[in-house]
Every structure is written in C-alpha cells, then in structure tokens.
Amino acid sequence: MFQQNYPSVQHPYTFELNKDFNFSAAHYIPNEDAGKCMRTHGHTYFVNLTIVGDKLDHNGFLVNFSELKQLVHGQFDHYLLNDLPQFEGKSPSTEIVAQTIYEMVQTSLDQRSNQPKCVQVYVRETPTSYVVYRPKEQRNHE
Structure with a gap:
C-alpha cells in the first residue's frame, strides 16, 4: 500500500487509531445521468478508518487492527456491490460506500x-x- 496523508479530524479523545486496507469490487450507478458509471466497472478501493477513544481493552487496544480489516474487507472484497444487502435500495457511489x-x-x-x-x-x-x-455527531466534539 502506498504512503498516504489523510485529512485529520479534531477530537477530544486520548487515543487515535488509523487502519489502512484495500478491497477490489465492482459496481454500477443505476441512473442514465451517471454517464459511463452506469456500466458495471471495478475499482481497487483504498480505505482508511480513524477510530478514537479514551479507554483501551484488556489487550491495550482501542480495537484490534485485524478486526477492522476483516469487518469490511471480508464483506466487500471481490463482490459486485450492487448485489450486496448493505446496498439494497441504494446506489453504491463512493459516498454511499464510505457511509x-x-x-x-x-x-x-x-x-x-x-x-x-x-x-x-x-x-x-x-x-x-x-x-x-x-x-455529524462527531463534529460537535471539537
């Protein structure tokens, strides 16, 4: 994975964890005004999660890095996103994928x-x- 600088988030917590990973998946945007994106195509998505907190678990973790990767990678890697239940009734744009x-x-x-x-x-x-x-609720913690 390439070295990447991410936008930072201001927060009042003691610990901040960041986890990078990627997954490969296909999708399409089911609207004519989406242009070429209306056709099925694939991406290698690169993801960074920012997790914060004040208390660590019994292992001294906010959360185990591998749990975070498995949670997302295991659900999305090598799938057609449009077919997944998480996107039922939604267009799997990058914004919706992030949300x-x-x-x-x-x-x-x-x-x-x-x-x-x-x-x-x-x-x-x-x-x-x-x-x-x-x-939005996290923005008010500044």
Whole structure:
C-alpha cells in the first residue's frame, strides 16, 4: 500500500487509531445521468478508518487492527456491490460506500465495552478521486 496523508479530524479523545486496507469490487450507478458509471466497472478501493477513544481493552487496544480489516474487507472484497444487502435500495457511489462502511464499523464498535468511536472513513476509488465521510455527531466534539 502506498504512503498516504489523510485529512485529520479534531477530537477530544486520548487515543487515535488509523487502519489502512484495500478491497477490489465492482459496481454500477443505476441512473442514465451517471454517464459511463452506469456500466458495471471495478475499482481497487483504498480505505482508511480513524477510530478514537479514551479507554483501551484488556489487550491495550482501542480495537484490534485485524478486526477492522476483516469487518469490511471480508464483506466487500471481490463482490459486485450492487448485489450486496448493505446496498439494497441504494446506489453504491463512493459516498454511499464510505457511509456504509462507517455504519458497519460503528455498529461493531458499539458492542465493545471500551466504546471507541469511528470519526472518519476515507475511501479512495481512483488515484484522483476520494471521499471522506465524517458522522455529524462527531463534529460537535471539537
């Protein structure tokens, strides 16, 4: 994976964890005004998750890095995103992919006793295009 600088998030937490990973998947945007994106095509998506918190678990982790990768990579790698239940009724644009990853990750984090929070999901679709998703409720912690 290439070295990447990501937009930073201001937050009041003691710890910040960042996890990079990628997955390969195909998608299409099912609207005529999407142009060429209306046709099925694939990407290698590069993802960075920013997780924050004040308390560590019994291993001294906010969350295990491998759990974060498996949570997303295991669900999306080598799939047609349009066929996945997470995108039912949604167009799997990069914005929606980032938001969906946030929802999956935060739902998992909510089960942890140390209550870490996902404050940013960065999804790069191509070398020149990326999306950053930040949940609104986290912006008020500045």
